[in-house]
Amino acid sequence: MTHSFRSALLVVAFVAAAVGACSPAPAPKSGTGGIVVADAWTMATPPGAAVAAGYMKIQNQAAAPARLVGGLSPVAQSVEVHNMTMDGGVxxxxxxxxxLEIPANGAVELKPGGLHLMLIGLQRPLAEGESVPITLTFDDGTRVDTVLAVRAMGGGHGH
Ligand SMILES: [Cu+2]
Incomplete structure (x- = not known):
């Protein structure tokens, strides 16, 4: 009981942080016809976990930049684009x-310690070996479907 209550509080904190940092300014339109996603994965989660991070390589083969604004997944209440930074050693x-802008004819890698997709409000634990559907959403309304391969928890050496 206490555990799931704490998880709920964590979600509230995340949402509050997201709303506070969100800019209402409209982003410029961008093309997403040439988006290719590769090596999409996430990590298995312990019971009661409220969030999970998704990683992948996003390639933009179009002549115009694309702007990733979030995502959708059946296992999470919401999906946000996050970045991890060192701030005063923390x-x-x-x-x-x-x-997140994916440059024209360029690519961006989402990886541990940096950019990632944050799955917020997990509906259930993610088990090693399963495939989690996720849809990337871009600022022009384009959606790109992919799946996150769930890797072993805390795997510094992936198998
Ligand atoms: Cu995050």
Missing amino acids: MQMRPVDGG
């Missing part, structure tokens, strides 16, 4: 203001 993560 690791902090916050939503990426206005979305």
Whole structure:
């Protein structure tokens, strides 16, 4: 009981942080016709976990930049684009203001310790070996479906 209550509080804190950091300024339109996602994965979560992070390589083969603003997944209440930064020797993560630009004919890698997709309000634990569907949403309304492969918890050496 206490455990799930704490998880709920954590979600509230995340949402509050996201709202506070969110900019209402409209981002410029961008093309997403050439988005290719590779090596999408996440880590198995312990029971009661409120959040999980998704990692992947996002390639933009179009001649115009694309802007990733969030995502959708059946296992989470919401999906945000986050970045992890060192702030005075402390690791902090916050939503990426206005979305994440994938340059024209370029690529961005979401990986541990840096950019990631934050799955917030997990509906259930993620088990090693399963595939979690996730839809990336871009500022022009384009959606790109992919799946996160769930890797072993705390795996510094992936198998
Ligand atoms: Cu995060």
